[in-house]
Amino acid sequence: MRVEALVKHPALVVCSFVIGVLVLGLPFVGKIEAPVFFLMLGRFHPLVLHFPIVLIILALMLELAIKFKFVPNATGLQLSLLAASAFTALVAILAGYFLFVGGEYSGELMEQHFWGATVSGACVFFVIGLYLLSQRFQLVYPFYIGLLVLTNLSIGFTGHIGGSITHGKDYLTEYIPLIFQDEPAGNKPVEDMLVYDDMISPIFQAKCMSCHNQSRSKGGLIMSSLQSITKGGDSGLALITPEDLDQSELFNRVTLPATHDDVMPPEGQSPMSEQEIELLKYWITSGASPEQKVTALQAQPEIASATNELLPQLARYRRKQAIAELKLKEVTNELEAVGKKLNLAIEPDSLEPGLFSLRVKFPPAPFTNDQFRELAPYNDVFSRLSIASSSIDDNGLYHISQMANVKKLFLQKTNIDGAGFIYLMQMPNLETLNLSFTKVDDKVALDLLKFPSLKEVYLLGTRCTPQVVEALRKNKPELKILFEEGPYF
Numbered sequence: 001m002r003v004e005a006l007v008k009h010p011a012l013v014v015c016s017f018v019i020g021v022l023v024l025g026l027p028f029v030g031k032i033e034a035p036v037f038f039l040m041l042g043r044f045h046p047l048v049l050h051f052p053i054v055l056i057i058l059a060l061m062l063e064l065a066i067k068f069k070f071v072p073n074a075t076g077l078q079l080s081l082l083a084a085s086a087f088t089a090l091v092a093i094l095a096g097y098f099l100f101v102g103g104e105y106s107g108e109l110m111e112q113h114f115w116g117a118t119v120s121g122a123c124v125f126f127v128i129g130l131y132l133l134s135q136r137f138q139l140v141y142p143f144y145i146g147l148l149v150l151t152n153l154s155i156g157f158t159g160h161i162g163g164s165i166t167h168g169k170d171y172l173t174e175y176i177p178l179i180f181q182d183e184p185a186g187n188k189p190v191e192d193m194l195v196y197d198d199m200i201s202p203i204f205q206a207k208c209m210s211c212h213n214q215s216r217s218k219g220g221l222i223m224s225s226l227q228s229i230t231k232g233g234d235s236g237l238a239l240i241t242p243e244d245l246d247q248s249e250l251f252n253r254v255t256l257p258a259t260h261d262d263v264m265p266p267e268g269q270s271p272m273s274e275q276e277i278e279l280l281k282y283w284i285t286s287g288a289s290p291e292q293k294v295t296a297l298q299a300q301p302e303i304a305s306a307t308n309e310l311l312p313q314l315a316r317y318r319r320k321q322a323i324a325e326l327k328l329k330e331v332t333n334e335l336e337a338v339g340k341k342l343n344l345a346i347e348p349d350s351l352e353p354g355l356f357s358l359r360v361k362f363p364p365a366p367f368t369n370d371q372f373r374e375l376a377p378y379n380d381v382f383s384r385l386s387i388a389s390s391s392i393d394d395n396g397l398y399h400i401s402q403m404a405n406v407k408k409l410f411l412q413k414t415n416i417d418g419a420g421f422i423y424l425m426q427m428p429n430l431e432t433l434n435l436s437f438t439k440v441d442d443k444v445a446l447d448l449l450k451f452p453s454l455k456e457v458y459l460l461g462t463r464c465t466p467q468v469v470e471a472l473r474k475n476k477p478e479l480k481i482l483f484e485e486g487p488y489f
Contacts, residue, residue: 013132016086020125023093026118031101042098049092049162053155055085056124060152063145075135082128089121109165116158123151190311193294195283196226199310202317203276204229205324207265220429220453225353226290242288251277251284275306282306328354331381338378342371355383355405359489360390367391372399379403386410386489388434394420401426410488412436412458418444425450434486437461442468449476458486 059081065071066078096117099105130144160172188198204223212223212233221233229250232239241247253264254272265271272280282303286292297307332348335356339346344367349357358375360367367390375382379402388410397420400409407429417439424430431453441463448457449472459469460483469481 009132013129016125016129016132019086019090020122020129023090023118023125024122026093026097027115031103034098034101038098039102042095042100042102045092045095045099048088048095049159052085052089052092052121052124053159055081055088056127056148056152056155059085059127060148063148067145079128079131082124082131086121086124086128089124093117093121105165109161113158113161113165116154116161120151120154120158123147123154127151190298191293191295194290195279195292195294195297196288196290199279199294199307199314200283201226202314203272203280206317207270207272207276211265211269222352222354228353240284240288243285245281245284248284251280254280275310278303278306279310331378332356335378335381338374342367342374349383352383352405352407354381356381357384357386357489358382359384359386359410360388362389362488369393369396369399372396375399376402380405382406384408384410384489387414388488389413391415394418397421397423400424403427405429408432410434410486411438412485412488414438416440418447421447425452427451427453429453431455432457434458435462436485440464445469445472448472448479454479456480456482458482458484460484460486 059078062071062074062078062081066073096114100110100114127144127148130140130147134141134144193199208223212221219233219235221239222228229239235249237249238247239250245251250264253262254277256263258267258271282297282300283292294307298304335346338344343361345359345361347357349355367387369392376399382403383405385400385403385406385408389412391414392411393415394417397416400406401423404427406427409430409432412434413436416435418441421444424433425447430451433451433454434457436458437460439462440459442465445459445462445464445468448454455478457479459481472479472481
């Protein structure tokens, strides 16, 4: 069949609009239990998603070129581009859907991306329908061009959301605050630079913080500050021992063979360069002082060359660090406003740099389960919670359990009876739990054995009997059980 006859076939128009409507209805299907084979197909989504983006852009460019007479009318080529765009869009959407139902991605951004993809995919099919109609009815042509432009914009927005899922919500805009700084980040004069703050710390930020940050503390280790590095992780080994490389576990890990199970960073992540390792080695052996100046290194022949080679790369690292500091400042201001609204004291935690403590003000102000919802966007930034004497009950423990970085939780004199302990068991970093003067009894107290990181618990004024307390001590000897009211913060 010739192209001229094909584009005027009514069945193609109907099919284009019907498929578009079906694609648009995909979000209403919800998540289904898909076979493993289809879940595997979902992994191909990042591979195929670029095809419809490029093809629909080419279709718009061709249409503009025809409009301004740069090229002659090319009905066959345009229909081919639109058809290929529609087909690859459908494949990408279905692959993305199976990736979505696999449970690997979730959240608000994922929902926006899913809706954006289905709207964009449906629009591609609607564009084909309007294009076919425009070949018969000239009045339809402006609607076709308009929808083609809108489809390109929709695909661009959807692609941005997809990039935000992968790289972070402010991936495109994170450098904007640095543009307006008086002194550009990364351009600090060498004579003002400190070895740890301006060289070692940016290296850790670039090479270690993806696994050892406030949101993801692998092995219980956070490397956001020298204080947290000195504190170490779950292994109990000293990460940095001044003047002693053999007793510095951090240096030992980064110098292991690439195939070793304990090498840091792990396989698949960018390891430290020879110059970065040389700098770390010199800093540790020379005393690991936070006050050591970079100019002092440049005066030492054995390390001067590595230092000078690293400075350009470290300027890029420091830009990333400056961005992280700006984000922390922004979060601090936001939390201050939230604290005022809810009458809570929210402050930076001096013991956990980069994280925050939250406490109910005294005399206690009303604080209920519902108010936790306003804190949800900041769940990852809290390390200590004190909501003693508040109106919270076991239903509120679900909201607390979403705060994965909380290490200390003070719940004394609340309506807790332990029914919500199933939520707290999911908290990987919870070490201190104060339950004094709550309704916790023997049955739920035994659930304390299932808390993965719990080190101390306060049980004064609860309904726990000595027999159960003894059983807890016997089955979890590392758990410190205290019969005192305990601190409120």
